[in-house]
Structure formats: structure tokens, C-alpha cells
Amino acid sequence: MERLRLFLHHILSFHISLASTISHYLFSPFSKIRRFPIITPISEWFLSVYFKFACNLIQCTVDLDDQTTMHFLAPAHRRFNKPNLVMIHGYGGNSKWQFVYQVASLAESFNVYIPDLLFFGKSYSNRANRTEAFQAECVAAGLRRLGVERCSIYAISYGGFVCYRMAEMHPELVEKAVIVSSGVGCTQSQKGEQMKNVGIDVLDLLLPRTPVGMKRLVELSVHKSNPLRWAPDFVLEEFIDVSALNGNSICFHVDDVKVNVGSIVDYVDAFIFDDDKTMCNTNRKEKQELVEHLLANSEKCKVQPLSQEILLVWGDKDKIFPLNFAYELQRNLGPKASLEILRDAGHAVNFDSPDSLNDLIKGFILE
Template structure:
């Protein structure tokens, strides 16, 4: 009889780079896939993919500077700076080419990597990506306003989260609110805003791409420069943060052969709401012919 062996989770590593000390996970073997989270996120936003895809791919998941356990020192929190940090990490790991998967703000980082370091990126998967249209949830627009730095810690306090969590729990029991896996992850991520350093980094990052009107950085003009790189768009049908319409609006500007996968019932975190479906779609994408 073979004894049951408890599942072991990968242990995060740290690396000192030129600009920041970053935390990351390096798991599995095979073609390299880099997973980049969104605003307020961490590498744990990809836990199902780290576990589910490492049998076939080498998975690199990173806490962007200002997020998770990476440095939150004052500095440049622009898309280009984040893209350069990911590039520096890959260079330090002696990795030459990767497929980049970016969620929300991380999608903007992924596209910036492709624009700045095209020789390094041989495929791109954008998950509910920012940077493809102006519309964004009003809560994120509010973060760009003066005074938001004082309001956020109040909203993220233990007392406020306990009160709101209780209300949401009642609504869930009454079946007036659906609490998906992505919602739970976003709720845990928001708790990080109680930390002053994390909050400052979040505001610097958010304000670099969002103002009171919505998203201020658009990659639409850059899409034509993506050439024949393999590309996939994945969106949740019920995304309340970045509209699904953005994916359809840019479809004709993406490289030939780009597919849009709409996950029924999923919200802004389709890879968490339906991880098995996401992983299956991603495996099919990776098994397709290389076009670059």
C-alpha cells in the first residue's frame, strides 16, 4: 500500500534586482509561462494555475513591486517599470523567451513587455486586461481622486471589512449576492490596503494608468506592432471591473488567429472562478502552432 503523501505547495523565493527585491515562484519544467497579477494582487492570484499547469510548463509567478511580499519602496510604478522588473527577473534566471499571461493591470504589463522586449515574448494571454479601452469600474476611478489616500485605509480597516463582510454574508445566504472564488481573492487582496507602504504603492500604480474619467493608458495603437505573436484573450462574462466589450472592440486589431474565450458566469477573475476551464483553454492555446 502506498501511503498518501500530502500535497506540497511551492515555496516562494526572493531575488535582489537592480530596482527592487521581488518575491516569485518558479515551479515545473517545460516552456516558460510568466503569470502577472493585477492591482492589489499577488502571485497567489494564480495558485490554481501554479498547481494545475506546472506538470507541462515552467511557471514563473511574481509579486510586482509594491505588491505582496516584494519591495514597496518609493519609486517608479509605471507599466514600463514593472515590465522592466519582470524582464530583469527573467534575465537573472537565465530565461530567454516566455509566454506572458497578464490579468487586469498585469495585462498592461504583459503588453508593455511585448512592446519593449519583443525578442523575449513569444506568446501573450490577456485575462480581463486593462489598457484596451477607457471604461473601468468607478471604484478604481475614485482611487485617482485627491483624498483617496485617506479614505482607503478606513475602508480597508478591520472594523469596516468586518461590517461589510457581515452584510455580504447575509446577502449571500439570501441568494442576493454570489460570492465567487475571484470575489474572495479580491476581498483578501483589499486587506493589504491597511498597510501604508502597500497603499502608497497601489495609489502610485493606479494613478499611472487611471484618472477620474477612466483608464488613461491605451495599448490599442500598439496592437498593430505585435506582428504574428500568438495571442489569446480570456474574459469573464460578468466582469464588473473591465467590460467584456473591450475584448470584442480590439479583436480585429490583434494578431491573426487570436481567439476570445468568454467564461460564462465568471467575473473579473475568470482563472479563479473557473480554473479548470481556464487551464484547458490555455493548454490548447500553448499547443497551437507557433506563428512568430
């Protein structure tokens, strides 16, 4: 099944890239006017429709206080005979892009809740706290506002840090946890050594400004199927430009499938008439501070055993957090932690082996 998916993915990616390139050159006489983005907003719209009709998820926004807002994909109709599963994303776009290969299958077995972490997607806070513990508190508070009293968590990469803190601080909320390819608990020396091995500044890696940087991030993360293999640079530039604006700049509401016209007008003004604004992400500074906090040498990063059962899942070809990170994290979490290693998968197991990962998640949580 995964081989068929990968094959279809390659074919689809090639044809979309080919069509995009042809359309780009058809409009080349207007190259002096900066192109209004089309591909990324349309892709976001299709994803929103897909999550609503294929996955039974709707978008909702929760105001935690007068300074913090959390955005969720949540069940349109919660089934009380299904357990709740919270899916927490890592760096690299919002939650819809990262979980697109998994949600439909998981939604058959769970009531799925997918938050945008603070400063990603449409979640934002004016507070100065940049810790994963604050992220965890906000996710937990948002879930309670949505009526979730017990849940399991599946989290990848940076989301694993948030998941660990949620399980640690809210054992009454978190029943089980699946952490995938995450550097939870790694020491300062491990961080420094791994950054040398990767050979790229971590901020440049996680927050790329150019198509070259974005391709480099994907090449390091994905082992089997590089989704950007055929993507022309102008498409990646558009994605970076759109991502560089606040998550609320373009607002597609999946319930009534309408566009926030006022925001579009502001966006056009910024995109066409001001080169600086498009690459000046209002959230970029905050995202940098999130990374800087993780890189800081802090005793609070030490991992203690949790009361919940924990499943760790790693790709054997992970170039970001190699397998020795997985073995050490398993030891630190204690006897309630188990480890599953997926062959021929990189850091982004959710892209390389989504079906196998879903099977592990279902088997662990539903057993």
C-alpha cells in the first residue's frame, strides 16, 4: 500500500510541478509585477475541504485569554465510543501539511484533534513565554475548552517536546503518548555535536528563507519520497512568501468555504508593493526564540520517567535525530517506554511510512 502511495505521490507531484512551470512561463510577460500567490492558497483550500469531507474535521479557534489564541482541527461530530487522539506537529509548515497522509485513516478509529502550536498556522500569543511547557499548557487548556477530558497524544519532532511536558504536567489528561523522531532530553553536548554533523545552522535549517534552504530541509528529513523533487523554485518562493506572513493573512473557513477578503486586500498590498513585508514573518522572531530555548543548556530539559505508557517511533535513516537519541530517550523514560524502529524511513516518518506509523499508533493506543 505504501509503495503504491509513493508511486502515485511521485506522479502527482511531477504533473503538478509541470503544470505550475508551464503556467509560470505563460505569464512571464508580466514578470515585472510581482506574482500574486495562487498555488499555495489553492492548496490550503483543497486541504481544508479534504479534512472536512474526508476526515470529518472542522476548524475552530479557542481564545484562552485576551492574549493567546489556539487554532484546532476538531471532530465535526465527536463519537463517544472512540478514544480521543491529539496530533501535535513539528516545525515545517502548519499541521495540515504534516499530517495529510495520516488523518483520514486515524479519524476512522479516533476523535482526532490537531492544534496549531503557538506561532504556527493561526495560533498566536502576545505573551513572552517561549518554552515547550507553555505550549503544553496552551494545548491542554484548548482541549479542555473543547470538552476533552482524557486523550492520547501522537507527536512528531518539536511536537515531542510539547507532548512530553503535557504528559508530565497533566497525567489526568494524557492517557498514552506516541513520540516520533524527537530530541527530547538530549544534552547540550549532543545538540552541539549533532549540529556539526548536519553542517547547517539550526535556524537556517528549520526556518529556510530560500528554495535552496527549503529543499535542503526536506532532503535531510525525508528518506523515501522527496515531495519537492520536481518543484520549481518559484513555487517554493511563493510558499515561503505566504508562510512568511502571519497565519491569519489568508483565512479560508472550511465551514462556509469563504475567504477573508479584507485580509486578501492587505496581503496583495504587502505582496505586490512591499518586498520587505513578504519575507518579514511576524512570527519568525517568535519561532527563532522557540528554537533558541530548546538549544539553551537547561536543567529543565532532563527527562524523568512518566506515569503513562510511552511508545517511541524512529526511522532508521533519521539524519536529524539519529537512533542513539532514541535508545537514550527510551532508557531515560524508564520501563513504561517502548521503541519501534521503522526501516528505510528518515526523520519525517509521517511522510516516509505513514501507513506503518498509523498501524503502530492504533495498535499501541487501542490495545
